[in-house]
Amino acid sequence: MNKVVALEEAIAQIKDGDVVMVGGFMANGTPEKLMDALVAANIKDITLICNDTGFVDKGSGKLVGNKQCKKIIASHIGTNKETGRQMTEGETEVQLIPQGTLVEQIRAGGYGLGGILTATGIGTLVEEGKDKIVVDGKEYLLEKPITADVALLYAAKADRAGNIVYKGSANNFNHVMASAAKTTIVEAGEIVEIGEIDPNEVVTPNIFINYIVDGGK
Amino acid sequence: MDKVELQNMIAKRVAQELKDGELVNLGIGLPTKVANFVPEGIHVMFHSENGFVGLGPAQGDEVTDPTIVNAGGQYVTIHPGGCFFDSATSFGIIRGGHVDLTVLGALQVDERGNIANYLIPGKMVPGMGGAMDLLTGAKKVIVAMEHTTKGKAKILRECTLPLTAKNAVDLIITEMAVIEVTPEGLLLKEINSAYTLEEVLAATEAKLMISEELKELA
Numbered sequence: 121m122n123k124v125v126a127l128e129e130a131i132a133q134i135k136d137g138d139v140v141m142v143g144g145f146m147a148n149g150t151p152e153k154l155m156d157a158l159v160a161a162n163i164k165d166i167t168l169i170c171n172d173t174g175f176v177d178k179g180s181g182k183l184v185g186n187k188q189c190k191k192i193i194a195s196h197i198g199t200n201k202e203t204g205r206q207m208t209e210g211e212t213e214v215q216l217i218p219q220g221t222l223v224e225q226i227r228a229g230g231y232g233l234g235g236i237l238t239a240t241g242i243g244t245l246v247e248e249g250k251d252k253i254v255v256d257g258k259e260y261l262l263e264k265p266i267t268a269d270v271a272l273l274y275a276a277k278a279d280r281a282g283n284i285v286y287k288g289s290a291n292n293f294n295h296v297m298a299s300a301a302k303t304t305i306v307e308a309g310e311i312v313e314i315g316e317i318d319p320n321e322v323v324t325p326n327i328f329i330n331y332i333v334d335g336g337k
Numbered sequence: 338m339d340k341v342e343l344q345n346m347i348a349k350r351v352a353q354e355l356k357d358g359e360l361v362n363l364g365i366g367l368p369t370k371v372a373n374f375v376p377e378g379i380h381v382m383f384h385s386e387n388g389f390v391g392l393g394p395a396q397g398d399e400v401t402d403p404t405i406v407n408a409g410g411q412y413v414t415i416h417p418g419g420c421f422f423d424s425a426t427s428f429g430i431i432r433g434g435h436v437d438l439t440v441l442g443a444l445q446v447d448e449r450g451n452i453a454n455y456l457i458p459g460k461m462v463p464g465m466g467g468a469m470d471l472l473t474g475a476k477k478v479i480v481a482m483e484h485t486t487k488g489k490a491k492i493l494r495e496c497t498l499p500l501t502a503k504n505a506v507d508l509i510i511t512e513m514a515v516i517e518v519t520p521e522g523l524l525l526k527e528i529n530s531a532y533t534l535e536e537v538l539a540a541t542e543a544k545l546m547i548s549e550e551l552k553e554l555a
Contacts, residue, residue: 145387146410198463199410207462220428220470227425240432240473243503288404288421289388295423
């Protein structure tokens with residue numbers, strides 16, 4: 121088993137109009153080589169799903185800076201002024217979702233759940249248009265699953281089968297997004313042979329991963 | 338008092354609320370400073386919403402590990418015994434009631450403990466990030482903020498901005514006062530001796546009940 125491919129082959133999996141999930145939290149744990157290649161390929165009309173849109177020149181914000189997104193689903197866009205500008209001027213649709221809800225919707229999408237129930241957002245603008253369900257006397261919002269065509273992730277280390285290990289706080293959305301897309305591409309800081317990662321240390325199982333690209337320097 | 342002194346003073350008072358063994362999440366800005374004033378003999382663990390517990394001080398001028406950032410994107414450290422996890426686990430910790438205390442700033446707070454701190458329509462639309470989950474899930478919520486903004490009251494009868502959460506706030510700590518949110522309304526518990534009671538009341542739009550044991554804010 122060898123899922124390692126050239127950057128060009130990985131990017132060829134993405135087409136105009138795709139729904140694309142990108143891992144990372146303020147660009148910590150975002151696959152920068154994949155972002156640069158996606159900018160270079162100039163794939164358009166992307167629906168971008170990410171925690172935040174990073175910065176104009178860093179993380180998934182590069183796609184926003186290059187005006188490649190028609191819609192953005194995120195929990196926070198405050199660190200990327202270009203996202204705010206595109207939203208205010210009506211160029212790009214932006215949907216803001218509480219962070220804990222967003223990650224659970226993605227998890228639901230990947231794990232075959234019909235949605236999740238959360239009390240987060242009750243009594244706020246977030247509850248508008250959503251079903252409320254009472255369980256044991258407590259009110260929850262029904263939040264539906266989210267899936268994508270492609271997930272673009274970053275890992276500190278991957279073996280050729282796609283077993284993933286993260287480092288520091290760079291896991292964040294990566295592990296959850298791995299399960300929720302039709303095609304999952306991981307940029308790995310280090311690629312090792314099968315067997316070199318102790319199965320006990322694997323965080324994201326290889327079965328979620330389709331392609332690996334070399335993110336080493 | 339300049340702004341830094343004022344913020345430090347508020348952060349120091351918030352830190353006195355920390356109890357030994359608590360898991361604590363600090364918001365960006367003023368709340369982050371609470372970590373500098375943890376009282377001696379009190380050991381708390383800080384939670385970082387982007388995916389770890391055991392959050393330590395900033396890395397300093399030289400970045401020693403670019404893989405570790407806090408929720409503000411600042412390069413930080415992790416204490417021995419801490420651990421990293423994914424965002425679903427992180428928000429499970431928050432939503433599941435495993436965070437004992439969160440300290441957040443606010444644009445407005447009102448008599449029912451409602452809080453608005455993420456949206457000024459047409460003006461400031463950064464998104465709620467993890468704030469709604471923290472306000473919903475943390476066992477205790479302290480709002481740490483300046484009492485007024487440009488002379489305008491922030492502690493109101495009723496919030497006018499879109500809410501981040503309903504009935505969520507337990508305690509409000511400012512440079513002027515410590516105010517508890519009770520089922521009957523806001524209870525003024527401590528007052529900074531640099532201000533008179535009249536000054537505090539004038540700077541607060543909400544109705545304040547005054548504690549029979551009103552203390553000096555120290």
